[in-house]
Amino acid sequence: MSEDPDRLSLADPYTVPTAHWHGLDDGRIQCDVCPRNCRLREGQRGLCFVRGRVDDQIVLASYGRSSGFCVDPIEKKPLNHFLPGSAVLSFGTAGCNLACRFCQNWDISKSRETNTLAASASPDGLARAAEKFGCRSVAFTYNDPVIFMEYAMDVADACRERGIRAVAVSAGYMNAAPRAEFYGHMDAANIDLKAFSENFYEKVTFARLPAVLETLEYLKTTDVWLEVTTLLIPGHNDSDAEIAAECAWFAEHLGPDVPLHFSAFHPDFKMRDVPRTPPETLRKARRIAREHGLRYVYTGNVHDPDGQTTVCPECDTPVIVRDWYEINDYRLNDNGGCACGAVIPGRFDGPEGGWGSRRMPLRLADPAKPGAGKHDRRALAL
Numbered sequence: 001m002s003e004d005p006d007r008l009s010l011a012d013p014y015t016v017p018t019a020h021w022h023g024l025d026d027g028r029i030q031c032d033v034c035p036r037n038c039r040l041r042e043g044q045r046g047l048c049f050v051r052g053r054v055d056d057q058i059v060l061a062s063y064g065r066s067s068g069f070c071v072d073p074i075e076k077k078p079l080n081h082f083l084p085g086s087a088v089l090s091f092g093t094a095g096c097n098l099a100c101r102f103c104q105n106w107d108i109s110k111s112r113e114t115n116t117l118a119a120s121a122s123p124d125g126l127a128r129a130a131e132k133f134g135c136r137s138v139a140f141t142y143n144d145p146v147i148f149m150e151y152a153m154d155v156a157d158a159c160r161e162r163g164i165r166a167v168a169v170s171a172g173y174m175n176a177a178p179r180a181e182f183y184g185h186m187d188a189a190n191i192d193l194k195a196f197s198e199n200f201y202e203k204v205t206f207a208r209l210p211a212v213l214e215t216l217e218y219l220k221t222t223d224v225w226l227e228v229t230t231l232l233i234p235g236h237n238d239s240d241a242e243i244a245a246e247c248a249w250f251a252e253h254l255g256p257d258v259p260l261h262f263s264a265f266h267p268d269f270k271m272r273d274v275p276r277t278p279p280e281t282l283r284k285a286r287r288i289a290r291e292h293g294l295r296y297v298y299t300g301n302v303h304d305p306d307g308q309t310t311v312c313p314e315c316d317t318p319v320i321v322r323d324w325y326e327i328n329d330y331r332l333n334d335n336g337g338c339a340c341g342a343v344i345p346g347r348f349d350g351p352e353g354g355w356g357s358r359r360m361p362l363r364l365a366d367p368a369k370p371g372a373g374k375h376d377r378r379a380l381a382l
């Protein structure tokens with residue numbers, strides 16, 4: 001009989017011990033990475049599937065394994081104020097700590113890792129690949145990096161050594177101590193604010209809104225460049241009242257300069273009966289956000305040059321004219337300054353990147369090895 005491929009074992013080269021957990025009086029061990037606080041008995045996996053308990057500790061079973069790599073425009077993350085026009089090396093693993101019924105990457109997030117994690121790469125191998133393909137950053141995306149934080153932090157460190165930055169694309173569902181550790185390694189984040197109602201979070205994502213708002217407020221206090229995305233789903237989170245409530249909170253807690261993206265939903269996973277988001281809904285949301293004083297509000301997943309252009313708030317000049325992921329006109333200096341003297345908030349470092357809207361899937365052949373990075377804690381025992 002063949003061995004159970006889902007069985008956790010520290011003998012597996014991609015399984016590493018982790019730090020954020022504690023034992024409970026009833027013999028279970030609690031993973032402390034995200035507010036799910038999974039309480040596990042020996043051999044059990046958490047809801048995210050890639051973390052679990054073996055040998056009386058919580059392990060990560062996807063260190064160095066990926067569901068694939070791709071060079072993308074940074075605008076696809078989406079980040080509009082972070083090295084505009086540059087290429088980013090995107091990758092993800094498997095599993096997720098949310099369970100969104102509308103997941104647009106469900107083949108990855110809901111997969112059992114053994115049939116998805118075909119590719120592998122060490123942190124240094126990824127950093128070298130990013131450099132080779134002219135990427136100015138690496139993005140942890142497709143699924144939530146919260147659940148593979150040890151691997152993501154080591155990749156970010158290896159990238160930093162080569163002058164390449166790290167981007168987290170996340171739902172922001174993370175506990176305070178691991179959050180501080182994780183974002184200490186990141187340069188930018190796009191956080192999905194999936195709705196502005198507790199009811200939606202509980203029924204549709206099986207998570208809780210206050211924990212996400214806490215992450216947003218935390219990030220605002222750090223040096224991590226922050227942008228936020230809300231996917232508008234017809235009939236579920238797109239009422240005027242809910243959008244207005246989100247924008248009022250946003251203006252009060254994050255201020256007018258954090259970019260907010262409203263993007264279009266397409267029917268997927270367990271929400272195939274819901275229609276696509278009409279472009280007019282995105283434009284309406286943008287109008288509401290601007291009425292609340294937000295200066296950088298964008299529409300996404302549609303052609304809408306007006307809704308995708310960055311306008312200088314001082315002189316009203318369109319300074320970055322975009323259509324979807326393409327930059328058609330760029331009028332900022334190397335530091336993000338407009339000709340009028342105003343500086344657009346963000347991370348600008350040199351001219352526009354020129355990558356365009358291309359998407360280039362990659363195959364990497366660089367298996368991760370034990371002791372590959374600082375958070376591969378096996379290195380401590382070698």
Ligand code: SF4
Pocket residue numbers: 031032033034035036037038045046047048049051052096097146147
């Ligand atoms: S990271 Fe995974 S195992 Fe840990 S609490 Fe969250 S869902 Fe559970």
